[in-house]
Amino acid sequence: MEKFNIAVLPGDGIGPEIVAEAVRVLKAIGKKFKADFILKEAPVGGASIDAHGVPLTDEVLKLALGSDAVLLGAVGGPKWEGLDYSIRPERALLALRKELGLFANLRPARIYKVLIDASTLKPEVIEGVDLMVVRELTGGLYFGTPKGVEKLPDGTERGVNTMVYTTPEIERIAKVGFEVARKRRKKLLSVDKANVLETTELWRKVVTRMGKDYPDVELSHMYVDNCSMQLIRNPKQFDVIVTENTFGDILSDEASMLTGSIGMLPSASLGSTKNRAMYEPIHGSAPDIAGKGIANPIATILSVAMMLNYSFDMTEAASLIEKAVESVLDKGLRTADIYQPGTKKVTCREMGEAILGEMK
Numbered sequence: 001m002e003k004f005n006i007a008v009l010p011g012d013g014i015g016p017e018i019v020a021e022a023v024r025v026l027k028a029i030g031k032k033f034k035a036d037f038i039l040k041e042a043p044v045g046g047a048s049i050d051a052h053g054v055p056l057t058d059e060v061l062k063l064a065l066g067s068d069a070v071l072l073g074a075v076g077g078p079k080w081e082g083l084d085y086s087i088r089p090e091r092a093l094l095a096l097r098k099e100l101g102l103f104a105n106l107r108p109a110r111i112y113k114v115l116i117d118a119s120t121l122k123p124e125v126i127e128g129v130d131l132m133v134v135r136e137l138t139g140g141l142y143f144g145t146p147k148g149v150e151k152l153p154d155g156t157e158r159g160v161n162t163m164v165y166t167t168p169e170i171e172r173i174a175k176v177g178f179e180v181a182r183k184r185r186k187k188l189l190s191v192d193k194a195n196v197l198e199t200t201e202l203w204r205k206v207v208t209r210m211g212k213d214y215p216d217v218e219l220s221h222m223y224v225d226n227c228s229m230q231l232i233r234n235p236k237q238f239d240v241i242v243t244e245n246t247f248g249d250i251l252s253d254e255a256s257m258l259t260g261s262i263g264m265l266p267s268a269s270l271g272s273t274k275n276r277a278m279y280e281p282i283h284g285s286a287p288d289i290a291g292k293g294i295a296n297p298i299a300t301i302l303s304v305a306m307m308l309n310y311s312f313d314m315t316e317a318a319s320l321i322e323k324a325v326e327s328v329l330d331k332g333l334r335t336a337d338i339y340q341p342g343t344k345k346v347t348c349r350e351m352g353e354a355i356l357g358e359m360k
């Protein structure tokens, strides 16, 4: 039996509820496909601050580094918002990304036919949308230095963040973009702000140069402001979008709303070796609904499917989960975020149950 070590980090807010359902799915897959998933659970983010005073302990970082994959729920909440930036829950996420070298964040946005009316956009605009945002995850504004807020002699303050990218950083994420495109519809759009920001002028130059090595992939470029507009105007034009960290953060939230709910979108964050991978829903900890049992576990369950695909090469198991999700949606089961009159509203647990049931 193949053995896989998985660090399970539920985090805060709805994190524990949605991760519990995803873990049940993972265990069922282990049984069915005879894989030995060794799960080790630990607190991160606010939960870790409450228990240990810091958002990510050395122990938990070690656990993540020693695992084949990490499954993460969500971090953060109003309780910890007053804390200094250096010890906020979000730091745990950023530190995990940095320390594990997870530079490539894959965020697929796909429309489920039965959910078309759950989107705020017109059905004819979104029907058939199937795109992937490849977001650079360990560079740019999030990590660039200098950064911080300083007091000036006149009593005012000055805040600084730095958007920085080196050629190798651009090359490795562009490579992921080209390769993902190659396995899909072979269209890669690189998003930048090359008309204003020098860093992204370099980005465009490097991606353009690399395009010559991928003659089978149709490469184009777009400014980020135009892209955010085009995503709403005509999202079907997109296949794979590769972009820097902050632009990717924003565009992937926007892309998620094409699908009706951010509660549906999984993600994979990958490093340069197979055992460097973290899977998480793209949504946050949703403190307003935490503990009520009404969160949508689908994004996290689909993140497990991505884990099976990318980390464990268990493609059959992954598609079993994806199909199960589709069938429960076809049967009209909806958590509150995707509920519409005429469908059946279910809790987080009931949704997990139903997906498990379909997998049998």
Ligand code: IPM
Binding pocket: 076, 090, 093, 094, 249, 282, 284
């Ligand atoms: C995301 C989130 C994170 C980010 C936050 C929670 C730090 O918004 O994964 O998109 O900004 O990257």
Ligand code: MG
Binding pocket: 249, 250, 253
């Ligand atoms: Mg985000």
